[in-house]
Amino acid sequence: MKPTSHCILWSDDEGCVVIKAEQRKFCVSRHLLAFHSPIFASMFELATGNEVELLEDGHEEVTVFLRALLDPRYSAPLDFEDALGILRLAHKYDVPFLVERAIIHLESIYPTTLAHAVHPTILADVVGEFNFWAVDVFKRIGAVWLLPSAYFSISVEPWSNYRERFSLEIQEMALRVQVFNMQNSIRLLEVITSESLCDCRVECDYHKQKAIHLFIQNGARDFNFLRQWDALSWQKLDEALCAQCFQTVQLRYQQRLDEMWKELPGVCTMGSWEDLTKKRVDYFRDLHECVKQRSEAEYTRVGI
Template identity: 25%
Template sequence: MTPRLKRARTDSESSDTITMDVETPAKPKQHEKLWFDDGNVVLSTDVHLYNVHRSILAKNSTAFKDMLELPDVGNLSIALSGDISKGDGWEGKPLIRMVGDSDEDVYHLLMVLYDVKFYSSHKPATLPVILSLLRMSSKYNFFDVLYEVTKHLERIYPSDLDGMTNRNTDSLLVDYGFETDDYDFQLLVVAQQCNVKSLIPILYFDCATFSIDFIIRTAEALSLERSTFMRILRGRDRILYYLRQLAVKAAALLAKFVDDPPSFPINQLLEKGRRVEDEDLLSSVCEDCSEACATSLDAFRTEIWESIPGIFELGAWEDVTPKVLDGPSPSIADGMEQAP
């Protein structure tokens, strides 16, 4: 429990004067795992102090590199809001105050730098880790980390049609879909904050497949910006238009489609492995009709895909897809603008 101090009673006050408790802010304490005896820079949150290495931070982050190259940086207190003051370092080491960053975000980022087993883009991670790495790597130009977490997310929220065929939600999050129902919305918020353009169209698309009631509840819970909320709703209406068109395209299967409609037929059409004209449905029509239907739906699938960025008022795919995504560092920066 946070220690409390009681105001001393003066002689002029009566014995029944009510004393007021004053909260004493808890001081950050040394982190047990990320406090290295040979560390030479201290990061401070409102919860922990992290004694880490200037060389590690500077090697991985251009933002930290520039900051730590400031003249006479040894005995400084640096607030990342831009405030720098002398004489408030930590035992001769620079003290960097992580203003505006949660302790959890700082911890997750440092664990990636110091523990190779903590995170891999090829293994499922928890949603908080994914969100932290996206926020922190974008904010402080940890381009290699940003590249890895973006490629991780692009397996689930792809920017090419072939990627939709290979979507595997189990490869993204631990207990995907069970940690929280609003993970698509949380990821959309952070992807927009970090301006990771390649992820945004399919995040919008997935958010728009939820019911109106769920979208409204989630928008209120996450305090979604009105522009984001309205884009989701308008996009949802446009997807319903394609749903009606899908029924027309699949006219040969219409009777069975109406009797037993799939939950999200547009999603299933895009994720070609679970498309609407599967073997059970096609068995009810002749071979010629089946081929004609399949050809028509292939073309329709491409049409919907090309329309997705426009459905959510994001331009075209070329406007949101990075030019180069084959390597980390400068290449990932080319396709992503710094969030203001």
């Protein structure tokens, strides 16, 4: 028996069409593709034979896209690169339900809230060129609320080896966020070393400076204001400072962190997080409306 995934992408049933991407061919249901995508429906009407070639799409992206589109048991992709490919093609071929599913999956690594952004697992497996591709796709499809986190992800790592593959607009914004990140990382360290006001301030000031020295000495040279001071660093500082100084430092640190997170969309020239949240709501409302407007007459026209 053929594996389910293989049967989905290569079927000998009547009414199938061959989709070609690069050197890979897929034999899939013409009716299902046309049902979900008016773009495919139009392509089939114009095709002279039983094969349609997708000239600009890689076969790996097409594989995960078709599987997500045609297999009702296919859940959110495990690989974020797959999710990005599905998002790009779902938007290109006008498949709103897949656009929504892929965006929701990608929102787990490009958050819009500070509480989500500081979680240690966020962005752990997403590095390098992927973030550039994500920015490119988000800009193209209008998912602007994901851009500040995506630009921030670029800013915390070296990217000179592949930056020339992307537009100057993306590079310039990434540099803006990189400068913002570096400046604010330093400002957060200054919060840690702020002058103590307690009765034992000389001793507390000494321990603050020592904590920063050890922090830098242990290799904390990469700028990332969301990961600047981890749980172990806070624990050591708690043990070294008096209760008053520790509470004051922790409070000021969190306040400054909140302020910086609120500033991030403005640095990206995108207003505020509130503005972006409204755009997200409007975007998903438009997706849902698009699905509703695909009338029974249209579905009947393509043979469903």
